[in-house]
Amino acid sequence: GESVGLHLPTLSVQEGDNSIINCAYSNSASDYFIWYKQESGKGPQFIIDIRSNMDKRQGQRVTVLLNKTVKHLSLQIAATQPGDSAVYFCAERGGSYIPTFGRGTSLIVHP
Amino acid sequence: DSGVTQTPKHLITATGQRVTLRCSPRSGDLSVYWYQQSLDQGLQFLIQYYNGEERAKGNILERFSAQQFPDLHSELNLSSLELGDSALYFCASSVATRIAGSTDTQYFGPGTRLTVL
Numbered sequence: 001g002e003s004v005g006l007h008l009p010t011l012s013v014q015e016g017d018n019s020i021i022n023c024a025y026s027n028s029a030s031d032y033f034i035w036y037k038q039e040s041g042k043g044p045q046f047i048i049d050i051r052s053n054m055d056k057r058q059g060q061r062v063t064v065l066l067n068k069t070v071k072h073l074s075l076q077i078a079a080t081q082p083g084d085s086a087v088y089f090c091a092e093r094g095g096s097y098i099p100t101f102g103r104g105t106s107l108i109v110h111p
Numbered sequence: 112d113s114g115v116t117q118t119p120k121h122l123i124t125a126t127g128q129r130v131t132l133r134c135s136p137r138s139g140d141l142s143v144y145w146y147q148q149s150l151d152q153g154l155q156f157l158i159q160y161y162n163g164e165e166r167a168k169g170n171i172l173e174r175f176s177a178q179q180f181p182d183l184h185s186e187l188n189l190s191s192l193e194l195g196d197s198a199l200y201f202c203a204s205s206v207a208t209r210i211a212g213s214t215d216t217q218y219f220g221p222g223t224r225l226t227v228l
Contacts, residue, residue: 034216043201043219044154045113089154097215098144098167101154 008087008106019077021105023090028071030092034099035064035075039086047075047088077107085109114138115204115220123226129190132223136183136204142166143185144205144217145177149198160185189225197227 013019025033031052036044050057050064050073057064063076073090087106091099114137124130136143145157147170156169160179171177174192179185189196203217 036219043113043115043221044203046216046218049216096167098156098159098169099217100156103153 008104010106010108012108012110013080015080015082015109015111017080019075019080019084019107019109021075021077021088021107023073023075023102023105025071025073025090025092025100025102027092027094027100028068030094032093032099033064033066033073034091034093035062035073036089036091036101037084037086038089038104044089080107080109082109082111113218113220115202115218117200117202117220117223119223120221121224121226123228124192125228126192126194128192128227129188130192130225132187132189132200132202132225134185134187134202134204134220136185136202137218140204140206140218141183142205143179143183144203145171145185145187146201146203146219147198148201148222154201157187192227194227197225199224 034049035047037047038044048059048062048064050066055066061078065074087104089104090102093099116135118133142161144159146154148154157171158177159167163179174190177187199222201219201222203219205215205217
C-alpha cells in the first residue's frame with residue numbers, strides 16, 4: 001500500500017504541463033471532499049473542495065473532479081509551476097465531520 | 112498563512128518525558144483538531160475539541176491528552192514519551208457549526224516537530 005515519505009506515489013512533470021493527481025476514496029457515504037497541499041516543513045494547506053452533489057469544481061489553475069460511481073477524486077493543476085511541487089492529500093468526510101486523509105502523492109515539477 | 116499558530120516549532124526530548132504542545136485557532140473558529148503525522152502512518156486524527164468540550168476522539172493513546180481553554184487555544188499533552196512518538200503534530204481549526212450543508216473546512220497550523228531521543 002501507499003505510505004508517506006520515501007514510498008509516496010510520485011508524479012513528475014515539466015514546468016508548464018498540466019498535472020493530474022488521483023485519489024480513490026473508500027466511504028460511499030462521504031459527502032464532502034477536500035484537497036490539501038503540503039510543502040516540505042509546512043502544514044497542509046487547503047486548495048479546493050467539492051460536495052458530493054457536484055462532479056466538478058474549478059478554482060484558480062485547479063480543478064477537482066468527483067466520480068461517485070467509482071469513488072474517485074482527481075485534482076488537475078493547469079500550467080504546473082515549480083512552486084506547485086509538494087505532497088497533495090485528498091480527504092473525504094462523512095457524517096462524523098472528521099475527514100479521513102489519503103496517504104498523499106508527491107508532485108515534482110521540473111523547470 | 113492559515114491563521115492557526117502552533118508552538119514550539121521544534122521540540123527535542125528524551126524517552127519517558129512529558130511535553131506540551133500549544134495551538135491557537137483562527138479568529139472565529141470554535142473547534143480545534145489535533146493530528147499526528149509520521150513517515151509510516153500518514154496524517155492521523157487524534158482528537159477534536161469544540162468550544163472547550165471534547166467532541167470526537169480518534170487514534171489517541173492514553174498517554175496523550177488534550178484540552179481547550181476558554182480563550183479557545185488548545186494544548187496537547189504527551190507523556191511517558193517513546194521513540195515512536197517522534198512525529199509532526201498538527202493542529203487545525205474550523206468553525207464547526209455542523210449546519211446541514213456546511214463545509215466546515217479545516218485550516219492547519221505549521222506543526223510542531225517532536226523528536227524523542
